[in-house]
Amino acid sequence: xxxxxxxxxxxxxxxxxxxxxxxxxxxxxxxxxxxxxxxxxxxxxxxxxxxxxxxxxxxxxxxxxxxxxxxxxxxxxxxxxxxxxxxxxxxxxxxxxxxxxxxxxxxxxxxxxxxxxxxxxxxxxxxxxxxxxxxxxxxxxxxxxxxxxxxxxxxxxxxxxxxxxxxxxxxxxxxxxxxxxxxxxxxxxxxxxxxxxxxxxxxxxxxxxxxxxxxxxxxxxxxxxxxxxxxxxxxxxxxxxxxxxxxxxxxxxxxxxxxxxxxxxxxxxxxxxxxxxxxx
Amino acid sequence: xxxxxxxxxxxxxxxxxxxxxxxxxxxxxxxxxxxxxxxxxxxxxxxxxxxxxxxxxxxxxxxxxxxxxxxxxxxxxxxxxxxxxxxxxxxxxxxxxxxxxxxxxxxxxxxxxxxxxxxxxxxxxxxxxxxxxxxxxxxxxxxxxxxxxxxxxxxxxxxxxxxxxxxxxxxxxxxxxxxxxxxxxxxxxxxxxxxxxxxxxxxxxxxxxxxxxxxxxxxxxxxxxxxxxxxxxxxxxxxxxxxxxxxxxxxxxxxxxxxxxxxxxxxxxxxxxxxxxxxxxxxxxxxxxxxxxxxxxxxxxxxxxxxxxxxxxxxxxxxxxxxxxxxxxxxxxxxxxxxxxxxxxxxxxxxxxxxxxxxxxxxxxxxxxxxxxxxxxxxxxxxxxxxxxxxxxxxxxxxxxxxxxxxxxxxxxxxxxxxxxxxxxxxxxxxxxxxxxxxxxxxxxxxxxxxxxxxxxxxxxxxxxxxxxxxxxxxxxxxxxxxxxxxxxxxxxxxxxxxxxxxx
Numbered sequence: 001x002x003x004x005x006x007x008x009x010x011x012x013x014x015x016x017x018x019x020x021x022x023x024x025x026x027x028x029x030x031x032x033x034x035x036x037x038x039x040x041x042x043x044x045x046x047x048x049x050x051x052x053x054x055x056x057x058x059x060x061x062x063x064x065x066x067x068x069x070x071x072x073x074x075x076x077x078x079x080x081x082x083x084x085x086x087x088x089x090x091x092x093x094x095x096x097x098x099x100x101x102x103x104x105x106x107x108x109x110x111x112x113x114x115x116x117x118x119x120x121x122x123x124x125x126x127x128x129x130x131x132x133x134x135x136x137x138x139x140x141x142x143x144x145x146x147x148x149x150x151x152x153x154x155x156x157x158x159x160x161x162x163x164x165x166x167x168x169x170x171x172x173x174x175x176x177x178x179x180x181x182x183x184x185x186x187x188x189x190x191x192x193x194x195x196x197x198x199x200x201x202x203x204x205x206x207x208x209x210x211x212x213x214x215x216x217x218x219x220x221x222x223x224x225x226x227x228x229x230x231x232x233x234x235x236x237x238x239x240x241x242x243x244x245x246x247x248x249x250x251x252x253x254x255x256x257x258x259x260x261x262x263x264x265x266x267x268x269x270x271x272x273x274x275x276x277x278x279x280x
Numbered sequence: 281x282x283x284x285x286x287x288x289x290x291x292x293x294x295x296x297x298x299x300x301x302x303x304x305x306x307x308x309x310x311x312x313x314x315x316x317x318x319x320x321x322x323x324x325x326x327x328x329x330x331x332x333x334x335x336x337x338x339x340x341x342x343x344x345x346x347x348x349x350x351x352x353x354x355x356x357x358x359x360x361x362x363x364x365x366x367x368x369x370x371x372x373x374x375x376x377x378x379x380x381x382x383x384x385x386x387x388x389x390x391x392x393x394x395x396x397x398x399x400x401x402x403x404x405x406x407x408x409x410x411x412x413x414x415x416x417x418x419x420x421x422x423x424x425x426x427x428x429x430x431x432x433x434x435x436x437x438x439x440x441x442x443x444x445x446x447x448x449x450x451x452x453x454x455x456x457x458x459x460x461x462x463x464x465x466x467x468x469x470x471x472x473x474x475x476x477x478x479x480x481x482x483x484x485x486x487x488x489x490x491x492x493x494x495x496x497x498x499x500x501x502x503x504x505x506x507x508x509x510x511x512x513x514x515x516x517x518x519x520x521x522x523x524x525x526x527x528x529x530x531x532x533x534x535x536x537x538x539x540x541x542x543x544x545x546x547x548x549x550x551x552x553x554x555x556x557x558x559x560x561x562x563x564x565x566x567x568x569x570x571x572x573x574x575x576x577x578x579x580x581x582x583x584x585x586x587x588x589x590x591x592x593x594x595x596x597x598x599x600x601x602x603x604x605x606x607x608x609x610x611x612x613x614x615x616x617x618x619x620x621x622x623x624x625x626x627x628x629x630x631x632x633x634x635x636x637x638x639x640x641x642x643x644x645x646x647x648x649x650x651x652x653x654x655x656x657x658x659x660x661x662x663x664x665x666x667x668x669x670x671x672x673x674x675x676x677x678x679x680x681x682x683x684x685x686x687x688x689x690x691x692x693x694x695x696x697x698x699x700x701x702x703x704x705x706x707x708x709x710x711x712x713x714x715x716x717x718x719x720x721x722x723x724x725x726x727x728x729x730x731x732x733x734x735x736x737x738x739x740x741x742x743x744x745x746x747x748x749x750x751x752x753x754x755x756x757x758x759x760x761x762x763x764x765x766x767x768x769x770x771x772x773x774x775x776x777x778x779x780x781x782x783x784x
Contacts, residue, residue, distance in 0.1 A: 044570035083568055085620070085701035085753065123628055126703065169632030172384070172649070174639045179381035181649065223409055224391035225639055226705075 009069055009096040009112050010194060012145035012155050013205075015061030018280045023252070025273030027053040027073075031258075031265030034128075037220035038262055047081030049128055049265060053091075055273075060280070069096040072119065075131035084129050091132040092116040096139070103147070110143035112159070125168040125185070127227040128265065134229070135163040135187040151201045157194045163187040166229055175230040176219040185229045188218040203245035203277075211237045211256075221263050235261035243275070250275040307368030309462035310661035314783075317663040318440030321781035322433040323586065323670060324531045328440040331526040333519055336447050336469040347513035348454050360508045361460065367505040368461045371473050372431050372665045373652045375480035378498060379427050380641040380648060382488045386415035388638050389573070389708070396571040400544065406490030413488065417636075417715055418543070418580045421644035421673075421680040423487040425586065426535050427480055428648075428673035432666040434479040434527040435472060438520065439663055442467035450513055460509040471512040472662050474520025475527075477502035482528035486535065538584040545579040548688075552578060556691035560603050564691045565710035576709040581685025586674035587773040596769050597686050598762040601712040604693070612756040616695050620753055628703055631752035634716060634745040635704040643716050643745065644676040647723035650741070654731050667783055672726045675774035679722035679767055683715050686766070695753055704752035714755045717746035717763030718770065725771025729778065742767070 015021055030050040033042050055073040062068055076088035094116035101109040115138045124134025141159030148154065166185045173180055191214050198207030218232030239256030256269040318328060325331065337344045356364070367374055390398050390410030401412035413419050447469035451457040466472075481499040485492060503521060506512035512520075556564040567573045585593060602608040619627060636643045651672045655665040692712040696702065707715070724742035728735035746764050749755035778784075 081570065083696045083701050083706055085623075085703045121625055123625075123632060123703075125632065129703075169629045170635065170640070171633060172640065172646075174381075174384045177385055179384045179641070181377075222388060222639075225388055228639075 009071075009094075009098060009114060009139075009141070010143070010157055010196070012100070012108060012110060012143060012153065013200070014064060014067050014098070014100065015059050015277075016064050017061045019061045019277065020280055021059045021275055021277045023055075023057040023059075023273045023275045025053075025055045025057065025252070025271050027051075027055060027269060027271040029053075029267045029269035031267040034265040035221075035261050035263060036223065036225075039223070040266070043082075045082035046079045046084065046128070048079070050078050050080070051131075051267075052076045052078075053271075057273075065100045067098045069098065069114075070094070071096075077129050077131060079129065087123060087126065087129050087131050089122045089131055090119040091122070092137075093119050094139075106147040108145045108147075110145065110157075112139070112141035112143065114139040114141075123169060124166050125170060125173075125229060127229070133163070133187050134166040134168075137164065138162045151199050153196075153198055153200055155196045155198075157196075159192050161190045161192070163189055168229070173228065173230075175228070187229050188215040188232060190215045190233075198241075203243065203250060205241070205243040207241045209237075209239050209241060209256075211239075213237070218263075227263060231263040233261070233263045235264045239269075245275055245277065248277045250277070305369035305373065305656060307365060307461050308656075308659050309464060310664070311659040312661055312664070313464055313466050314439070314661045314663050315443060316782070317436060317661075318438075318443050320436050320439075320663075320667065320783045322436050323429045323674065324534050325433045325437065325527065328437040330530065331437050331523055333437075333441045333470060333523050336445055336515060336519065339447065339453060344513070344515070347515055348450055348457070351450055351457055351507070351510045351513060352454075354508065354510070356460070356508045360504070363501050364460050364505050364509045367473065367502050368509065370652075370656060370662065370665060371476045371502060371505075372435075372662050372669065373656060374502070375427065375431065375476060375484070375498075376424070376648055376652050376669060378495075379424055379480075379484055379487075380645040382484065382491055383415045383420040383423060383641045383645050384639060386411060386413055386488060387420065387640060387642060389414060389416075392571050392573075398571075398573050403489055406488075411490060415488075415642070416576055417642040417644060417719070418577050418583075418680045418684060420642040421677045421719070422535075422538075422540060422583070423484070424644055424648050425670075425673040425677035426487070426531060427483045428666065428669040429586075430479040430483045430528050430531040431476050432663075432670035433531060434475045434524050435663040435666045437523055437527055438470050438472055438475040441470060441519075441523070442472075445469050447516070450510055457510050459511045461511055463511050468512050468516045470519035470523050471503075471506050471516040472520065473506045473512065474503045474517040475524040476662065476666070478521045478524030479528040479531070480524075482525060483532060483535075486532055534584075539579075539582050543577045543580040543583055546574050548578055549575065552688050552691050555689070559600065559690070561690065561692055562604055563693050563697055565693050566697065567708055568694060568696045568706055569708060573708045575688075576707070577684060578688050578709075581681055581688055583677075583681050585678045585681050587678055587770075587777050592773070593682050593685060596682070596766065597689060598713050598766050600690065601692055601756070601758045601762065608758070609756075612758055613695070613698055615757055616700050616750065616753050619751060620700055623703060623751065623753075627751035630744055631704050631748045634720075634748035635752065636716075637705045637707075643719040644673075644680070644723075646745075647672060647676060647719065647727075650738075651723070651727060654727060654734065658731065664783070667778075667781075668730050671730075671774045671778050672723055675722045675726045675771050676719055678773070679718045679770045680715070682766065682770055683713055683718040683763065684709075686713050687711075687715075692759075695756060700753050702753045704748075704754065706754050711755060712759045713763030713766060714746060714749045714759040715763070716749050717742075717755075717760040718767040720745035721764040721767025722771040722774075723767075725768050726774045726778075729775040 078086040096114035143157040145155035194211040196209040243252040406412040720742035724738035
């Protein structure tokens with residue numbers, strides 16, 4: 001149910017001027033349990049819901065302290081049981097600009113601005129099978145990173161995501177017990193916050209992280225109902241991320257686990273990527 | 281930094297206003313007062329005089345003068361003005377809209393309990409889990425039909441007494457009164473707002489017993505609207521309330537005896553399956569849910585119809601569909617298999633638009649919405665709006681009954697029993713015939729007779745709704761084509777009845 005965003009707009013790493021890093025990342029996120037409002041349950045008519053993704057990513061050093069990041073994911077969903085038809089397609093393209101301040105006693109401030117826009121006219125209101133929410137979004141993020149001795153670092157971030165109305169296929173929907181006779185559906189805005197602790201030497205990195213995602217408002221999935229675009233989704237995630245890039249070619253990997261949530265699946269996600277760095 | 285600013289500015293333009301705007305329905309002056317409405321043939325009342333209404337005070341009576349004066353001193357708040365504008369768009373229409381909202385709210389299949397059993401909603405404890413009712417398509421078709429019939433019969437009675445007693449509206453008696461709504465010369469006793477609101481309240485409370493406080497609040501608002509709008513005096517309103525209540529009692533007496541209480545008789549199921557096998561279905565329908573859910577209302581087909589009798593219902597039952605193994609069956613199955621592999625975005629959109637599944641007002645609600653819009657666009661009077669909705673509503677309920685009778689007569693399998701998935705969600709009852717097709721063609725047929733210049737639009741909608749079930753992969757083509765034909769026949773019975781009710 002969450003948008004699958006790669007880590008890079010979150011981190012404190014920059015490409016030098018005219019340096020480009022391209023990545024191709026395979027992701028696999030799945031759940032058998034989900035929170036129907038606060039009730040944790042499984043659903044034998046869904047079984048395991050798997051979202052696979054293939055994400056192309058490009059980070060470009062405009063300057064050594066200003067990077068541009070572009071991300072395009074292809075998503076495919078499947079349910080292991082029941083009869084809901086899996087969906088697939090290109091999801092939302094996102095573009096981020098990331099800039100940092102000068103380091104002050106090892107502390108650096110970063111600002112990230114981004115937006116995302118659906119690349120295709122995928123079905124947004126067939127959740128949980130839909131490949132995305134269909135909204136355009138605008139993201140602003142602040143990051144503080146702190147370099148510790150021995151190549152260790154801590155970084156914390158907070159971001160706000162403004163999300164647009166979505167045009168649903170249906171011409172009426174129920175939200176919060178009220179019927180709206182329109183196809184215009186407001187997807188609630190969202191916050192996320194993260195804390196990361198890791199080791200970084202040159203381009204090799206190992207990181208532990210915790211993230212919390214929450215909508216600013218929204219309704220809850222009713223008993224035995226399907227999720228919908230207007231839901232107030234919340235989730236808390238922990239994970240580990242690593243990158244190994246001895247030369248221009250490298251790999252990255254991530255494992256993440258949602259340990260608490262509301263109106264979302266309790267997903268376990270892993271991803272594996274190939275990175276390639278080159279000078280323009 | 282300038283890049284950031286550029287992106288920021290671009291985003292401000294991309295970000296949209298997030299208030300969900302609905303189509304504006306505003307007060308209007310009807311094109312026709314329908315003065316003869318009191319003579320129109322009713323559905324449940326044998327005659328409008330089945331419900332009595334005593335004569336109002338004469339306008340020469342000082343008490344009436346006092347009522348008129350009371351209107352002049354009323355200070356209408358902004359909230360009350362909003363209520364006037366809201367209900368002024370049509371009291372019949374607004375109660376229909378409220379009923380659709382409640383249908384959507386209660387349209388949720390119960391969850392299985394920990395022992396894998398699906399508890400049955402209990403009318404005596406409506407807010408317990410699972411909530412009563414499960415407002416599925418047959419339930420909603422029936423709720424909306426009784427609502428519309430009660431509104432119509434109540435308005436026929438109201439019109440009869442309006443023109444019998446001929447009390448002029450307050451602003452004609454005293455020209456210093458400035459109504460907040462368009463006002464005609466329609467006699468004001470009894471108040472049509474009060475008649476419709478009390479009748480609607482009574483029916484909806486019976487259909488959605490957990491919604492008492494919500495419905496009471498709507499009733500209290502609606503019945504005060506003509507006072508705030510200065511289009512009725514309190515005695516008009518009180519007379520309307522008592523007349524509306526009396527009509528609703530009679531309409532609900534029919535509802536209580538129409539067979540709905542036995543519609544979920546699951547004891548019939550083994551015999552239905554045996555019958556299906558005996559007429560050639562090798563694999564009768566079986567629930568595709570885990571745990572298996574009992575079929576939805578297997579005896580709804582025995583509920584009392586409105587516009588034709590039981591013999592007719594059986595005589596127009598669609599012929600047996602193609603059996604598994606036949607060339608025709610294979611062709612229909614292949615059509616679905618091809619759609620599953622190559623479903624276009626447009627097919628998915630049509631399937632989703634008409635899906636009207638859980639959390640929606642169901643296909644009968646969708647058609648009531650279109651009907652309300654058409655009546656609004658045509659500037660129908662309240663009584664003509666109620667009449668049109670009564671024919672659309674009873675045709676939709678008849679469609680539900682006849683379609684359910686057909687479904688359980690054949691008990692035919694769903695495409696999912698042959699390996700197909702769905703892009704809309706799978707209803708839990710036999711396949712043949714398609715409810716969407718039957719409902720939609722029945723409604724389109726009635727609507728086309730009321731609004732002949734929109735015939736092609738309504739028929740196109742019906743065909744799209746019918747196709748949507750093939751595009752969504754949950755019906756074979758024959759389910760839809762035969763359901764559609766059945767729906768036209770069912771709608772025609774309502775049209776035939778409407779032609780001789782004295783309104784044309």
